[in-house]
Amino acid sequence: MAFGFTPKHEVEINLNGFDPKQYLAICLNTAEILKWRITYVSKSGFTAVIKKSLFSNSYEFKLVIINDLASIRCESLGSEMFDWGKNKAIVEQFTGTYENLQGIITDEEITNKLVEINGVFETEEEDALTAPPATAAENFKNFLSLFVPHPGYFVTPIIICINLAIFIAMVISGVHIIEPTGADLINWGANLRPVTLSGEWWRLISSNFLHIGVIHLLLNMYALLFIGILLEPHLGRVRYLSAYLITGVFASLVSIYWHDRTISAGAS
Template sequence: MENNYAAVASEKEDYQLLKILGEHAAYEPEAILAVIAEIEKRNITAPNLEQVKQEALQAHELREQQQNPAPTSFSDKLKDIRALFVPQQHYFVTPILINTNLVIFVLLALAGVHVLSPEGEDLIQVGANFGPYTLTGEQWRLFTSMFLHIGIIHLLVNMYALASIGGALEPLVGRRQFIVAYVLCGLAGSLASLWWDQQRISAGASGAIFGMFGMFMTMVLLERRMTWAEKKGMVYNLLGVIALNLVFGLQGGIDNAAHTGGLVLGIAYGAVLMLRSGRHFAQAYNLGGSIVTVALLLVAFVGLYLQIPTENARYLTMLDRFGERETAAMQVMKEMEVDASLINGGKYLPGLEQGIALWDENIKELIALQELPELGEEQAKEVEILLHYTQLRKTSYTMMRDDIRKSQPWMHERQRRLLWDIGNSVQQLNNLREGNAPQPHDSATDLALPEALEETTGFQPESHPLFVLDGKVLEGIGSDGIEGHITPDEIESVTVLKGEQALAKYGERARNGAVEIISKQE
């Protein structure tokens, strides 16, 4: 690079050039560049030559930008906006990060994720940070959540902030330190979010971006060649941005824990970089020192992750998986309610076998969950009820399978008693979740008759089966009106007929099935 100081530098002795280089902060950037050019021309060995050269180039470019007027035409402004997305020499990592976030958002939108208010299940499915999954083997969510956003507004706000801080910070610290700091701050934000609330669905680049703001503010404060008069404008501006966003984050729906975690790590990492560089901005850092710094932070992250209590996360994960298996296992029962009979019962055997296997998986997982030492009292009680319920379901399915294999009726007295007990467990679980006092039912007679018949027969009230009491058809009587004819403690037995069996015995009026009730005889 040619400048007006080249002639002067060419007349200096070697020791004079080295002296000027050592006091480079006191000279104009053009003068330092001329001295460096002369040193390189003479092949003089000088300490920190490349680092000083980069700083002088940055200072020179900054001065050139200040001297050039801002674009005024629409085309100039458009070019300026496009530049935000194009990698350049000292603005390389930032546009790549912006473009990556934008592309991921577009791809998810094309896949059906809502662009304004995505569903939590969709975010979890594509990699959001969610305690029940992140803490039970899916640690990769700590990283992937940094590139997901909860709607287009969230995305645009974050990308604007990233472009602002990236344009200022990346030229000062270089590509390598910028991307390393960005990822580390993002991971710190994800970990902080887990510590604060394991049930929150967390996504976004905010933790990483807050970290970059904190890093820049710390480096400006610690930079030794700038006076406070030169620093205070930037420091106050950065403090204002950070404080405003933290206060705004106090409202519901914003993950301030992630913001704070990223911010704290950014402040610490910025301080480490300044200490390593002698308290001035630098792009070149010793590779070994960088590896050690990153390794220590990653070890600290692993330690923090392992200290997060996982009992609640495992409990929530278990409930989710339990529900999925229960839904699959109950499918065969829904099918059997439609047209199961002694004639076609065999076609339901595969479904029953699958159901038995699913109930068995739930039993094993519930037993393992009972062994967790720090499970809450209410959670432990819920697991106990679920385990009893699941064991009853497995027994019911096993008994039904064996009866079908033997071509025997499966809705007999033992099966009905199991269904009573299953209904009892469901009621206990509902009472527990709703905070009601437990009201266990020791037998069928403890339930209201409509509820008891629903639990025993599997018929819903709106299905309107035909009721038959001691051989007499009760025309126009539903489950809600049966109490006018018999009470629970007067029932000896209940037989359910469905499909062809009901039609063959009672005709078209039993198209919705029939319930035969036998009363106790004195």
């Protein structure tokens, strides 16, 4: 069982003189048999994403061939810290399927696959699988991209930026960054049963963009980030935004039903 901020499992395979191109061709056929979504192919290998259902965890499989050595790595995508042996199981599933296929695949099938991917052997573009690690500046740029809307990830960064902007405005106005007072939270739109029921129903929505301190904010934005990456591409902008608002309003209603004098706020 792998453990870590990004659980993964890695193995190295010696090709023992077997032609790297043919090995790559058989590996690609193996991934297709397993119905993996191949996301990148180059002359040195490929990457694929494994996701069995909408709500299951996703995994990235990477094969890199350098000279006579093939490196295989499978790592979890998302926020799980334990993989319960799933990455190892995926690698073993791949190697087992490869061994079975290698014994029955024909030379014609290998040739057809090599013809299909011939372009990757002739391209002059940089191979992403063997490119040097990103610099600190590039990593910072990639981090900032999490806050920029783009196709498939449009609503999530906007919601995150709104939450961050409101919190920054609160702090600038004098609200305590760690432990804001109840009065400050109410002034900024938190949900409280007597106040909300007195006619200020807008608090059912405004409270979803308000947070009780920086730790509360960061934890919620971290969760929202990963949920958005996984769900928004499947639900689309409108349904994803609707789900965010509807669940937020429902949570606010539950809060004022159960709690007489408890202030509630947050995107969770």
